[in-house]
Amino acid sequence: MPLNLNPPKKTVPHKRKAKTNSTPRKRPLVTSQQQPGPSSGSGPDEEPGPSGDRQPTPPEEEDADEDEEDEEDEESALAQYDEPYFQHLGRIAGRMVDNWDNFTVIINTGVIGLIRKADAPTTTLEKYRLRAAERLFKVVPGLLDVLTELEGMDDVDSDATNMIGAALDVGRKQTRTEDRGTVNNDAVDWIDHFKLPANKGERGFKNEGCGRYLCPANLDWDDLSVREQLVRDGSLHNRYPRFLWPSGPDGFNVGNYWSGFCRGELLVKAVTAILLSRSSARGKGKSTRKGNAELYDVEYIDFPIIADVAMLLQFALHTQANFSAGPGQLGEAITDKFRAKARNEWPYRLFYYQIMHDLEVTMDEEDRAALLKWWNELIFPQVNGQDLAAQPEDENEMRAIMTAQAEERRRARAASEPTEPEAAEAAT
Structure with a gap:
């Protein structure tokens, strides 16, 4: 029975029937790539589309295909999706899954690791992409089922995953532009x-104000020599800015950098604006329009959205006019040449992945769970076991008195009811 996918495809693409004596054109999945995101880093917000191993079709094969009769493949699960569906969900995938990496490679990694149950990944990048695939299957309804069904039909190849990945990337690029404007302006x-x-x-x-936020957390912004050095040389992605922690003397502990890490007030404002509403972030109440969390049925916080808003806030506070991935590859040593490039193009992509790595890998497991619990209860309190109504601020407030009266009535009723032995004796 075919899957009931939502929304159904309006125009089902035709799958051409191959000649019985022709060589199958199924293309293998590709999971290797040098680095997540753009390879050049040149130009504002530039990145290549998802790359696979797609090769141009020889002219003789195109001619042969044109002579074939188009036939609708009603058995294909993928036929019930269309590109606009994936483009739409790419807008939330860019926020909740990954902001830079090739979606096609992430999907292929998920097929091989989660569906084909291949050997566990060994490299840091492979492990990251498998976690990203798990997040992707969580935010794109039905995608895992579709790929599993296609795999059962021996019909998963790079043509299918390239189409999905490219469509997701279209939505992600739109989201990055939109969110960048929201954070930069609001x-x-x-x-x-x-x-x-x-x-x-x-x-x-x-x-003065921006510098205090951008100052590396382990440095003293009030030290004049520190200020002069930062104004002259700037600071790179490997030195976390103070805005990642709550403000005030209690927001940052030199003896425990993890305390308060990624709980800064600006991070909360940015996540609220992007997932709930811009008016909520301004403290003006919930908007009448649906927020992104409601539009995409997201009721949880995960590390990518935290790293995403940290990157966007860094850009908002920085002098750089045009947003770009910036220079460098993951793991690249910080040399004088790199520093020179970063003076004009800050390494936003490396900053994003450094935060992701420290949250997913470096951070202690209990601290990691506590951080996510803190975020989820803050942004989605009702979903995470909090009362629907706000707690009374004063014991003399009317609702506080009503709560106390209701509790007193419960205690009085319990006291008047017979105990089990008394009830048994009365029954005899």
């Missing part, structure tokens, strides 16, 4: 202790 309303300059060129370490 941060003015989130910060109340100094006026964020409207001109990007006036932000960064030259600005």
Whole structure:
């Protein structure tokens, strides 16, 4: 029985019947790639589309195909999806799955690791992509079922996964542009202790307020020599900025960097604006429009959205005018040449993946669970066991008195009811 996928495909593409004596054109899955994201890092927000091993079809094969009669493949599970469906879900996948890596490679890794049950990944990058595949299957309804069904029909190849990956990437690029504008523009309303300059060129370490947020957490911004050095040389992705932690003297502990890590107020504002509503982040109540969490049926927080908003906030506070992946490859040593490039193009992609690695791998397991619990209870309180109504702020508040009266009535009723031995004796 074919899967009932939502939304159904409006126009089902035709699958051409191959000649009985022709060589099958199924293409193997590709899971190897040099680095997640763009290979060049040149230009604002540039990245290549998902790459696979697709080769141009020889002219003689094209001619042969044109002579074939188009035939609808009603047995194909993939036929019930269309590209706009994946493009739509690519908007949430970019936030909740991965912001830079090749979606096709992530899907292929999931097919091989989660469906074919191949040997466990051995490299750090392979392990990351398998976790990303698990997240992707969580936010794209039915995708795992479709790929599993296709695998059972021996019909999963790079043609299928390239189509899905390319469509997801279209939605992700739209999301990155949209979220970048939200954070860059709304941060003015989130910060109340100094006026964020409207001109990007006036932000960064030259600005007292921005500099305090951007200053590496282990340095003292009030030290004049530290300020001068940061204004002159800047700071790279390997030195976490202070805004990742809550503000105030209790928000950061030199003896325990993990305490408060990724719980900063600006992070909370940005996640709220992107997933719930911009008005909620401004403290003006819930918007009448559906937020992204509701639109895409997301009721949880995961590490990619935290790393995503951290990257966008870094850009909002920085002087750089155009957003780009930035220089460097994962694991690349920080050399003078790298520093020179980073002066003009900050390494936002490396910053994103460094946070992801530290949250998923470096961080202690209990601290990791506590961080996610904190975020989920904060952003989705009702889903995570919190009361629907707010707790009374004062014991003399009317609802507090009503709660106490209801509890007193319960105690009085329990006291008047006979105990089990008394009830048994009365029954005899």
